[in-house]
Amino acid sequence: MAFGNVVALRHVDFAVGRNEIVGLIGDNGAGKSTLIKIITGVLRPTSGRLYIRDQPIAWSDYSVRRAHDLRIETVYQEKSLGEKQPLWRNFFAGRQITNRWGFIDVRKEKEIANKILLDTIGFRGVGIDAESTVSKLSGGERQGVAIGRAMYFDADLIVLDEPTVALALKEVRKVLDFIERIRTSGRACIYIEHNLAHVHELADRLVVIDRGEVVSNIKRGEMSLHQLTDHLLALQAKKEAAA
């Protein structure tokens, strides 16, 4: 993948399996975002191949909408919900349940939204229902709603782009619990995270990207958090020596 003369990604071989949370780590500008954007259909690479469920995908035919059709959903750092809108609108925005004239079946949307809140997200006794507006939710709860939405729409692959950024400690815990739910529901997940402790705790596999290349592939249990930190520091030192 190249932007003009700048090669952003090179020889990247990256795979996610069912039931697997893959943590993607690397410095700012390492190429994590570019890789994610290619997978979710936002960017088209200069060259390379993409397989989804073992089927080759033609780039000319690939887009965000196509990714949705193939059950790939993305939860962004923040701002993936309309703040003044009630949750039932947020769950179905862009893919409403409508009659043939485009009028929304509000009762059905609310019913399903309440079900998602209870069963998929696990909001119980916190005073949140389908009628609540997003502005009444805490940062962690908002990420929970966004993750729950992705799960409801049967995403097989959920891409989490730094979901805990700018959250209070207690809220971070909630989001990590939501991510744990993704695993137990049998889906795949790509999890971009700056905080090594979080990603080390949750990921089944860690992929380290550095200057556009995959430099390590670490399975769960291969390294302790301490060893991981040392490993990344060593990479950093090597980079500085080269420069």
Add this chain to the structure above:
Amino acid sequence: MTAVVNGKARRASAQQRSLIARVLATEGVPILLVLIAILVALMALAPNAFLGWRTYVSVLINYQPQIICALGLTLVIASGEIDLSFPSVITLTSLIFAAFYRFDNVFWLNWLAEGRTPEEIKAMQAQLSWLGVVAALGIGAFVGFINGALVAWIGIPSIIATLATAFVWRGMAVFLAGGKQFALRDFNQTDLWDITTGRLFTGLFQSGDVVLRKPDGIPIQAVIVLALAVLLWFILNRHRFGESLLFIGDNAHVARVVGIDVKATRVKLFTLMGALAGLAGMFLTMETENFTTTQGQASLLVVIAAVFIGGTSIFGGSGTIVGSYIGILIVVMLQIGMVAMGLGGDIADMVIGVVFVLAVILHMLVERPERLKGLGFGNR
């Protein structure tokens, strides 16, 4: 960021909401109470005007174009945009409709009248006025589309784009009118008048033996506009298009991420607004049976004030059709009331301005109290 209530407080507030609180939270109820309070005050202060039915019938007859524009503008403002060009679209579409009826009087259609007798011309007027309806709505939609294209595709902020096009549409109207005003003589004898401007329940509103050229009664326009308000309520609150507008007004970036075609939605919105302004222009001309080169120009401030007094968010992301409808009534009743009390339009303007500010402060208090730090609300 908005303050977050903890779970316990949220639960409690959901359970403790009394019947009164729920009624007050229903769309339009608070603003309706304000209207009633104003009317009661005016009945006491100017009983001559407000205790009979004449003032109310006259409001129904004369203010439908403003209501139509306020309804349309509600959608525009809810999506975080503004349209300053609708008064000029009214002028233009008034002219277009008037021109089809008085084709003998405009330089670009008068060739149709050549070599015809006055009787033939009169018969043609009645027929061409139907074409005038289609043309006024079509031209309204088309100039709205141009507004939308400038905003969505070229990327000019709507306040600037529609300010610029306001000059164009107004100039175009005066040019196509040949710079003159003219009457739509005998339009009230056509079938089209009967179904658009005619009066209902005239028997209820007779006074003495006076025979008016246009009898008092509920104008059919008022019924059509009420039906339009219901339709627009459903479009804003229950239709995919309305939901897209709310999300765009809330946060255009979020709208894009959830898969809303922001540009296409904006173009559709301005096209709809143009068509509604076209309807307003047409109704105005039908009622006044007259075209003047400033037709509709006075409606800008009244309509914008009504939408905000009604409770549509100044930040975008929410809008109330019921509020805007009642908002126009509040503004109009204040205007009429001040004049009926012998105070004149200058005082009316000042009162409306003060009501406008108070209403916006009140709505902000509900929506974003932290923005009102100056008044001691919010902690930041």
